[in-house]
Amino acid sequence: MLINSCQCLKLNYNKFIIRSHKLMPELPEVETIRRGLKRRVVGKRIKKIIIKKPKLIKNSGQLFKKTLIDNSFADIQRIGKLLIFSIKFKSKKAEPKFLLIHLKMTGQLVYCDKNNFVAGGHANSREEERRFFDGQQEDFCREGEHTHIIFELNSQHRGKTSMLFFNDLRQFGYLKIVNEKELKEIKSKFGVEPGQRNFTWQNFRKIFFERRGNIKALLLNQKIISGLGNIYVDEILFASRVKPTRLANSLSESEIKKIFSSTKNIIKRAIKFRGTTFSDFVDSRGRKGNFKQKLKVYGRQGKKCQRCKKSKIEKKKIAGRGTHFCSKCQK
DNA sequence: AAGATTGTTGCTTA
């Protein structure tokens, strides 16, 4: 069965796995993608690039190709939800450059060994989805309707070809080549990040005195705290017993402390479980992103609160986003 | 069938 020999690594969330929820890559998902890709693409020569949707590349196609082709990636880093590929140039005196990839809401990066598979994108139908889960993923692992950029990679010593596909159903994601100065500028716009050195109690605490908006908006703001999205913000606030409508400057010291520690813990745990929305088809065990099972409020609207077992989880639009909470245990 | 959904940007308002 192909599932055992499959070398196709699918790095992203899948809309069809959790069809009723629209789960988007946040910090833990992007981090999982980064780790998986780093192992596989670093060091491989970029042989060819096919640009099917030029608008997704924020440079000229010519510059994009010229910068990447015949070179390779030295490393993959991440800030917030943004992936940063550092480019290793064949010629040593070239100015350092970086490839930024943002997946936004529906972007995917799919890695595939060409010798085993041609890679795919979103499943295009329920039928495709069904076949996929029946293990017949050769039907699915091919260039899909939503594949917009294709990198052909070449392993230096073995000469094997592999493919990296950028798929994006809604085409909100982007790819961009930047130099060191531009990268620094972009990085400077990100706030403190769970798991990074700057995520200290002192830094975190300070934020709350400077802001007037509600806590939901604050936690979603990438300039203040980077990496959180709609799912984890709801989970963090539930864990902290704080209502998402609360104003940042109305929170007590102990409430801020709770938010601080649950942010750290939830993000750490979500990375450990390889994300909520992440799905990985590479190994014979078919491991998936498992955090979905750990969600306490997100997507549970109308269901009984697992903590107080009395109230129902509510869903309201707060800070322009669908927000899930228990009004009994979140004050 | 209109409205909701998602992350981010950029515009408007306060």
Next chain:
DNA sequence: TTAAGCAACAATCT
């Protein structure tokens, strides 16, 4: 000057 609020972006589902 700065922050808050909100439309816009694409495509799909309810």
